Amino acid sequence: MKKPRKPLVGAIFEFDAPGGFVYGQYVLWNDNNGFLVRAFQGLHSNPVPPEKVVNLPEQFVTFLSILGALKEGHVRVIGQGPIPSCYATMPLFRRGFLTKEQREAGRAHENVFFWDGTNDWRVGKITVEQRKMPILITMFDDSFVDSILTGWRHEHRY
Numbered sequence: 001m002k003k004p005r006k007p008l009v010g011a012i013f014e015f016d017a018p019g020g021f022v023y024g025q026y027v028l029w030n031d032n033n034g035f036l037v038r039a040f041q042g043l044h045s046n047p048v049p050p051e052k053v054v055n056l057p058e059q060f061v062t063f064l065s066i067l068g069a070l071k072e073g074h075v076r077v078i079g080q081g082p083i084p085s086c087y088a089t090m091p092l093f094r095r096g097f098l099t100k101e102q103r104e105a106g107r108a109h110e111n112v113f114f115w116d117g118t119n120d121w122r123v124g125k126i127t128v129e130q131r132k133m134p135i136l137i138t139m140f141d142d143s144f145v146d147s148i149l150t151g152w153r154h155e156h157r158y
Contacts, residue, residue: 006067010080011067013037013052015145016055020045022148023053024064025089030117033138036090037064039148050079054117061134062144069141090117094126095136131155 007013011026020043028036040056048056069075098110112126115136126133132155140148146152 007035007070008080009085010052010083011077012079012081013075014047014078015069015075015141017043017145017149019043021047022145023048024144025083026066026083027061027083028090030063030090031134032148033063035064035066036143037062037066039144041148047078050081053078054081057137059148062147063136063138064099064138064144065138066095074141075130084112091134092116093136094123095120100123115154120142127153 007026009026009029013024013026015022015024022043023040024037025040026035026037030036038061039059040053041059042056066075070077094112094113107129111120112124112130113120114133123130132153135154
């Protein structure tokens with residue numbers, strides 16, 4: 001099987017999912033993390049045309065390891081679409097980790113760092129609103145699909 005071509009920014013992806021399809025759009029490239037993809041809400045029993053996909057509600061944004069899934073045929077590029085202006089530059093991400101003591105004490109939001117696409121810095125404890133910021137993670141196609149199907153959002157994780 002030949003190596004897939006790198007998709008162009010704006011590419012709209014259609015993923016096979018149990019009972020239908022889910023969708024994403026490639027919005028930015030980062031040399032360290034790869035493809036930044038926004039995920040659209042919902043399972044769709046029939047294919048959605050690309051021009052309608054970009055108008056679906058956005059559920060989350062994440063870095064996505066996509067080339068292997070394209071090569072295996074688990075996902076297809078179905079077109080190109082306009083990118084929202086909020087993705088003209090890299091959004092601000094959060095990342096963090098929990099010590100055993102923090103987890104047991106329910107202090108999950110106290111050891112957080114922000115990342116702007118190049119630099120990161122410690123901010124410590126974050127607010128409820130900051131929990132909605134995207135988390136700096138890279139998903140594979142199966143976790144991307146599962147996250148859409150389960151209604152996952154950034155604020156659901158630390």
